[in-house]
Amino acid sequence: MEKLRTVRGVHDLMPDQLHKHxxxxxxxxxxxxxxxxxxxxxxxxxxxxxFTKPLGKSSDIVxxxxxxxxxxxxxxxxxxxxxxxxxxxxxxxxxxxxxLPQRFSYYGPMFRYERPQKGRLRQFKQLGVECLGLSxxxxxxxxISLGYDFLEKLNISDKIELKINTLGDFDSRKDYRAALxxxxxxxxxxxxxxSLKRLWTNPLRILDSKSEVDKKIIRDAPNILDYLNFQxxxxxxxxxxxxxxxxxxxxxxxxxxxxxxxYCHTTFEFITNELGxxxxxxxGGRYDGLSKILGGTDIPGVGWAAGIDxxxxxxxxxFVNKIDVILIGQTENTNFLLLxxxxxxxxxxxxxxxxxxxxxxxxxxxxxxxxxxYAIILGEEEINQNLIKFKDLKTGSEELLNLNQAINxxxx
RNA sequence: GCGGGUGUAGCUCAGUUGGUUAGAGCGCGGGUUUGUGGUACCUGAGGUCGCCGGUUCGAAGCCGGUCACUCGCCCCA
Numbered sequence: 430m431e432k433l434r435t436v437r438g439v440h441d442l443m444p445d446q447l448h449k450h451x452x453x454x455x456x457x458x459x460x461x462x463x464x465x466x467x468x469x470x471x472x473x474x475x476x477x478x479x480f481t482k483p484l485g486k487s488s489d490i491v492x493x494x495x496x497x498x499x500x501x502x503x504x505x506x507x508x509x510x511x512x513x514x515x516x517x518x519x520x521x522x523x524x525x526x527x528x529l530p531q532r533f534s535y536y537g538p539m540f541r542y543e544r545p546q547k548g549r550l551r552q553f554k555q556l557g558v559e560c561l562g563l564s565x566x567x568x569x570x571x572x573i574s575l576g577y578d579f580l581e582k583l584n585i586s587d588k589i590e591l592k593i594n595t596l597g598d599f600d601s602r603k604d605y606r607a608a609l610x611x612x613x614x615x616x617x618x619x620x621x622x623x624s625l626k627r628l629w630t631n632p633l634r635i636l637d638s639k640s641e642v643d644k645k646i647i648r649d650a651p652n653i654l655d656y657l658n659f660q661x662x663x664x665x666x667x668x669x670x671x672x673x674x675x676x677x678x679x680x681x682x683x684x685x686x687x688x689x690x691x692y693c694h695t696t697f698e699f700i701t702n703e704l705g706x707x708x709x710x711x712x713g714g715r716y717d718g719l720s721k722i723l724g725g726t727d728i729p730g731v732g733w734a735a736g737i738d739x740x741x742x743x744x745x746x747x748f749v750n751k752i753d754v755i756l757i758g759q760t761e762n763t764n765f766l767l768l769x770x771x772x773x774x775x776x777x778x779x780x781x782x783x784x785x786x787x788x789x790x791x792x793x794x795x796x797x798x799x800x801x802x803y804a805i806i807l808g809e810e811e812i813n814q815n816l817i818k819f820k821d822l823k824t825g826s827e828e829l830l831n832l833n834q835a836i837n838x839x840x841x
Numbered sequence: 842g843c844g845g846g847u848g849u850a851g852c853u854c855a856g857u858u859g860g861u862u863a864g865a866g867c868g869c870g871g872g873u874u875u876g877u878g879g880u881a882c883c884u885g886a887g888g889u890c891g892c893c894g895g896u897u898c899g900a901a902g903c904c905g906g907u908c909a910c911u912c913g914c915c916c917c918a
Contacts, residue, residue: 437909489916493842511918543916544842545909555918623915637916687917698918705911709918736918759876791871793878808876822878 438543438551444750449741450554454536456582457556457735461534464575466558469533471515477507483514483691483722485631494541508540512557512734513691513716514723520561521725529562529728536737548707548739557713559732561720566664569695569715569731570671576711576733577677580699585743589710591677593669593697594685596633597653597661599718602693605656606632616646636684652683661694668695687712691719695731704739711735753779753839755796757789759808766807770817770832777836781805796822805835 435441442450458468481491496508509515516533525531536556543549558575560568573591580586596602610632617625624635624643636647657665672679679697687696696714704710713733720728756771758764767783774781782799784792796804806818811829819835820827830838 434909494916539918541917544914545911546913547911549917553918557918706913707917712918734918739918757877787871789876790878795878797878804878806877810876818876820877825878827877 436551438545438549440550440552446741449744449746450737452744452746453583453735453737453740454554454556457536457579457737458534460579460582461558461575464532464558464571464578466532466534466560466575469516469519469535470537471512471519471535472509473538474506474508475515475518477505479518479723480507480510480514482724483517483719484510485691488631494543496540496542510539510541512537512539512555513559513719513730513732516557516559516732517561517716517720517725517728517730518723520559520728521720521723525561526726526728530568531561532558533561534558546705546707548704548736548742550738554737555734556737557732557734559730561730562728563731564717564729566667567671569668570675572713572731572733573668573672573697574675574677576697576699576713576735577675579735580711580740583740583744585701585740588703588743589699589701591672591679591697591699592682592685593672593679593695594682595653595657595661595665595668595695596686596693596714597657599693601653601657601661602633604658605651605653608651608656609633609635612650613646619646633686637686647684654681654683664694687714691716691722693717697733701743703743707739709736710739710743749800751780752782752799752801754781754803754805755792755799755801756781756783757792757796757804757806758783759789759806763807763812766812767805770805770807773832774836774839777839779836779839803839 462468477495477497480495484491495510497505498507499505512535516535520526520531520533534557536554538552539555540552542551545551558572560572573593577586577591580589597605610628613620613624613628613632613635617628619642620628620635624638627634635643636650638644638647654662654665669679669681685696685698692714694715694717697712698709699711700708701710702708711733713731715729715731717727717729719730720726754774756767758767764783764785771781771783784795787795793804802822804820804822806820806827808818811817814829816829816831817835818827819830819838
């Protein structure tokens with residue numbers, strides 16, 4: 430170690446930042462709980478195949494963005510790049526298939542070996558919810574509504590747009606995929622390199638391409654909405670209707686395709702333009718195929734994950750370490766007498782601090798810098814009368830009180 | 842993984858075409874006599890100029906590499 434530092438894309442959270450993260454986390458867990466989602470905690474690393482199987486061998490996360498390693502018993506393990514796979518695995522392991530539906534929330538660090546940017550770290554935190562065992566479209570509306578309420582509670586819903594799309598069921602998707610490949614085949618010479626590779630592996634992703642040439646080609650490509658079978662189509666319409674009932678504004682984006690293979694039907698993304706190019710702040714969709722891919726029974730699911738770091742960048746709350754009262758003693762000896770006073774204040778629920786050193790003037794200066802509203806001063810005079818001096822640092826007024834009287838003043 | 846920008850004190854930044862002991866503001870510590878803060882004044886600490894190498898009599902400034910951050914691409918939360 431030539432220099433003391435964190436590894437690339439991995440950051441410390443100092444008090445003011447952590448405070449914002451905790452606001453995001455607590456808000457998310459709290460609103461989830463109100464929607465009857467119970468918090469779970471799952472491992473930070475798993476057998477690699479927990480992630481490689483569902484995410485698809487061709488996905489970027491599996492091919493180049495993962496942290497894989499072998500432990501001492503030669504098991505191939507992976508730091509989790511996302512939460513859904515682990516959550517569904519945990520759900521299957523716990524045998525909850527017998528007791529449906531199940532609604533979970535979780536949060537914690539995820540790991541992806543990507544090029545760091547603002548709002549994109551190698552260790553980052555997500556908060557997610559999963560609703561398992563319901564295929565009814567109402568559950569799609571439910572999770573979107575939960576996501577929206579979350580952002581609304583954070584006071585940022587006005588800076589965020591909801592985009593929504595459907596991939597249809599697996600039959601519709603298959604038909605559409607064939608039509609899309611058929612259309613794109615004729616443009617092979619013009620497509621960007623990345624898109625050309627995806628033409629045979631994951632053609633739907635081409636719809637998401639930012640290449641100007643690709644965009645032009647895509648403009649006239651077949652529309653997925655035209656390839657939906659009846660059930661898929663009415664399902665999507667019902668979801669939109671539900672959002673209308675909730676007064677949640679959305680934009681249908683037929684090119685919105687989730688990067689991970691296990692999605693079907695609904696996909697959605699809450700996007701902001703305040704964070705530069707990393708604008709996705711909460712995203713998810715339906716993943717009916719996932720539990721089967723993992724080797725369990727076929728259980729439908731829908732959920733989302735939110736980027737805690739990104740949301741924390743968006744909320745205004747400045748961290749103020751608000752102290753209730755500062756304790757000032759005249760001498761080293763009076764500091765001893767302040768100890769039981771501080772203990773009493775602590776028991777009563779007040780935050781206080783004894784300033785140990787310096788002249789009285791110095792101690793007041795410090796109290797002032799800490800923006801303490803009140804000070805308790807203990808010196809010879811007070812000790813003789815068995816009282817304390819209680820000072821309002823805003824007005825400057827002082828009075829001699831006993832401790833209980835002072836505590837009553839603090840309560841106001 | 843690809844392309845652009847940046848890197849001087851805890852923070853925000855100066856530093857002239859390379860030229861002695863690298864500066865300011867804010868913040869931090871101490872002080873302006875006896876038990877009282879917010880203002881003012883005095884004073885102090887803190888930098889191997891991201892790191893390594895090269896050019897030069899001499900590099901914070903030039904060149905190369907490297908690391909980190911940042912912007913865009915890719916991808917995604």
